[in-house]
Amino acid sequence: MHQPLFERQVYVQRRRQLQSKLTNGIVLLLGNEDSSMNYKDNCYPFRQDSTFLYYVGIDQPGLAVIFDLDENREILFGENASIDDIIWTGPQPLVQELAESVGITASDNLAKLASLLAAAREAKRPIHILPPYRPENKIKLASWLNTSIPQLQTFVSETLIRSVIAQREIKEEREIAEMDRAVSISADMHLAAIQQARPGMKEYELAATVEAIALANYGRLSYPVILTINGQTLHNHYHGNTMQEGDMVLVDAGAETTMHYAGDLTRTFPVGKQFTSRQRDLYNIVLHALDHAVSLLRPGIQYKEVHTQACIKLAEGLTAVGLMKGNAAEAVEAGAHTMFFQCGLGHMIGLDVHDMEDLGEPLVGYDDQLKKSTEFGWKSLRLGKTLKAGFTLTVEPGIYIIPELIDRWKAEQKHSAFINYGLLNSYRDFGGIRIEDNYVITDTGSKKLGKSLPKSLNEIEALRNGI
Numbered sequence: 287m288h289q290p291l292f293e294r295q296v297y298v299q300r301r302r303q304l305q306s307k308l309t310n311g312i313v314l315l316l317g318n319e320d321s322s323m324n325y326k327d328n329c330y331p332f333r334q335d336s337t338f339l340y341y342v343g344i345d346q347p348g349l350a351v352i353f354d355l356d357e358n359r360e361i362l363f364g365e366n367a368s369i370d371d372i373i374w375t376g377p378q379p380l381v382q383e384l385a386e387s388v389g390i391t392a393s394d395n396l397a398k399l400a401s402l403l404a405a406a407r408e409a410k411r412p413i414h415i416l417p418p419y420r421p422e423n424k425i426k427l428a429s430w431l432n433t434s435i436p437q438l439q440t441f442v443s444e445t446l447i448r449s450v451i452a453q454r455e456i457k458e459e460r461e462i463a464e465m466d467r468a469v470s471i472s473a474d475m476h477l478a479a480i481q482q483a484r485p486g487m488k489e490y491e492l493a494a495t496v497e498a499i500a501l502a503n504y505g506r507l508s509y510p511v512i513l514t515i516n517g518q519t520l521h522n523h524y525h526g527n528t529m530q531e532g533d534m535v536l537v538d539a540g541a542e543t544t545m546h547y548a549g550d551l552t553r554t555f556p557v558g559k560q561f562t563s564r565q566r567d568l569y570n571i572v573l574h575a576l577d578h579a580v581s582l583l584r585p586g587i588q589y590k591e592v593h594t595q596a597c598i599k600l601a602e603g604l605t606a607v608g609l610m611k612g613n614a615a616e617a618v619e620a621g622a623h624t625m626f627f628q629c630g631l632g633h634m635i636g637l638d639v640h641d642m643e644d645l646g647e648p649l650v651g652y653d654d655q656l657k658k659s660t661e662f663g664w665k666s667l668r669l670g671k672t673l674k675a676g677f678t679l680t681v682e683p684g685i686y687i688i689p690e691l692i693d694r695w696k697a698e699q700k701h702s703a704f705i706n707y708g709l710l711n712s713y714r715d716f717g718g719i720r721i722e723d724n725y726v727i728t729d730t731g732s733k734k735l736g737k738s739l740p741k742s743l744n745e746i747e748a749l750r751n752g753i
């Protein structure tokens with residue numbers, strides 16, 4: 287018998303709760319397909335859709351489920367393996383067995399799904415879908431709903447999206463335990479990188495060490511490893527540089543467990559045994575911003591406010607070393623800190639590293655009280671809304687010295703009341719620093735997820751010295 291990820295009753299209750307929030311029509315949730323690299327049987331590693339995993343718990347390609355709200359029934363759709371399939375892939379559970387394993391009593395094949403949807407359209411019954419993001423699923427949906435891919439938007443249900451977010455954003459204890467595991471494996475990946483980096487090594491050699499630990503834990507990466515001496519490039523996936531004495535390495539990497547929960551940690555450390563004095567100063571500024579942000583985490587505070595306060599801490603530190611000037615809070619109000627911190631303080635994390643972002647950042651990271659800003663820097667804050675107990679999120683302040691941005695802004699003398707361009711120019715090859723940890727919001731504050739991973743200057747240098 288097929289084993290769902292959590293026990294059967296978990297999925298029965300989650301689906302019951304979702305259906306209680308919706309009134310009528312048909313909810314259609316699609317699992318993902320295998321996706322070909324070059325021909326049908328040579329596929330990228332399969333990754334199930336996270337919402338499908340959350341409500342159905344079956345980690346297999348080619349499935350779809352409907353909840354018929356009017357007739358109060360659930361049906362799982364898919365194709366049973368043929369004898370040809372079984373020769374290549376071994377015995378497979380029947381779709382009916384998969385359905386029963388998660389408490390769904392009815393199952394059928396995909397042709398039946400197509401005819402059921404055609405009949406529902408004919409009868410003008412509402413059909414609710416989530417925003418599709420995989421080309422394969424867009425093509426299938428357009429065919430089943432007898433519409434074009436752009437017109438699929440008209441079937442996307444905001445009520446369904448909001449209901450799914452409201453449920454998935456509050457993590458259950460069992461999910462938090464699994465995320466703790468994901469973050470602990472992620473911490474092991476980072477510890478190995480900090481201990482094994484040597485001057486003269488290639489970035490890809492160290493990236494291989496990081497990925498091997500995810501695989502050795504029967505997991506995989508929750509996103510492609512960022513491991514670079516050019517940490518100022520926020521999502522830098524190039525691994526071809528040689529790491530040299532004097533450089534810092536920024537490693538942003540996380541594990542995805544077999545249950546598909548993600549970790550997302552970042553550490554920045556020297557390739558040599560010690561940070562330079564400039565690196566020490568800016569490292570401590572980022573660390574203080576992180577500590578301050580974490581001290582503010584609690585239910586009821588807007589994450590945008592936590593971001594703002596972290597930005598003020600960064601600006602204060604940058605003022606102390608002479609890179610910024612004037613009043614830090616005013617500098618942040620004006621947006622001058624975005625010369626150094628161009629992105630957001632963090633995001634939701636869970637079954638996806640940027641949890642639920644396929645459902646739309648404006649609804650996942652914001653709410654009816656708070657709309658997302660379109661300003662430079664602020665527009666990259668993925669999470670702004672009021673925190674609730676049970677949210678799991680990242681806190682990831684950084685300082686990124688981007689030469690191209692210095693040149694653009696300096697030419698316009700942008701924010702010159704707050705930025706010391708003379709000194710900043712001497713930092714243009716500095717690189718970037720990010721420190722990132724993952725937290726769960728508790729009833730009174732927050733708790734860090736996963737085992738502890740060194741982040742103070744002294745701890746990092748001790749590791750670099752093999753202590």
Ligand code: GLY
Nearest residue numbers: 509538550682722
């Ligand atoms: N790993 C990408 C991020 O930190 O959001």
Ligand code: MN
Nearest residue numbers: 538550551722
């Ligand atoms: Mn990260």
Ligand code: MN
Nearest residue numbers: 550680682722
């Ligand atoms: Mn992150």
